[in-house]
Amino acid sequence: MNTRGLNPSASSSLQAVSGxxxxxxxxxxxxxxxxxxxxxxxxxxxKALGIIEVIKKFNSNKRAWIACSDSLxxxxxxxxxxxxxxxxxxxxxxxxSWLEGLxxxxxxxKESVSDIHQQSSRKFFSFAQDKKVKKFxxxxxxxxxxFRALWYEENLQRVGSNSYIYWVV
Numbered sequence: 001m002n003t004r005g006l007n008p009s010a011s012s013s014l015q016a017v018s019g020x021x022x023x024x025x026x027x028x029x030x031x032x033x034x035x036x037x038x039x040x041x042x043x044x045x046x047k048a049l050g051i052i053e054v055i056k057k058f059n060s061n062k063r064a065w066i067a068c069s070d071s072l073x074x075x076x077x078x079x080x081x082x083x084x085x086x087x088x089x090x091x092x093x094x095x096x097s098w099l100e101g102l103x104x105x106x107x108x109x110k111e112s113v114s115d116i117h118q119q120s121s122r123k124f125f126s127f128a129q130d131k132k133v134k135k136f137x138x139x140x141x142x143x144x145x146x147f148r149a150l151w152y153e154e155n156l157q158r159v160g161s162n163s164y165i166y167w168v169v
């Protein structure tokens with residue numbers, strides 16, 4: 001997969017809607033291109049970029065799909081930031097296992113969004129497409145929500161039982 005040369009016209013539409021000007025997308029591309037990234041994390045980022053590439057091809061409900069793409073980018077960036085706190089040889093086994101599971105989940109999400117894209121090339125009513133965006137986003141949110149539980153559990157053990165950690169949503 002070409003992670004550096006993503007479709008520039010689609011990228012500009014992402015930049016137009018995203019208030020960050022595509023900086024987060026470029027950060028994901030940099031992680032995917034880096035040779036010293038923790039391998040399961042790098043693979044997850046490459047797979048997320050593959051999903052984003054398919055999302056960019058949608059011609060209907062562009063804003064909804066771009067919002068979905070932005071959400072995926074934000075969530076993967078959050079995972080990258082957390083994982084980068086560790087050296088490659090010190091990544092907790094729970095996080096490593098979760099990342100390996102995430103890779104399988106991202107494969108399924110890419111298949112799902114590809115199927116939706118193929119169906120959307122046929123003429124569907126807009127409200128049917130909106131439901132497909134919501135359903136896909138629900139699958140994505142479900143897959144990524146387990147990261148927060150893992151993060152909370154890991155940090156709770158590190159901080160101790162007398163302290164509280166608040167996760168701002």
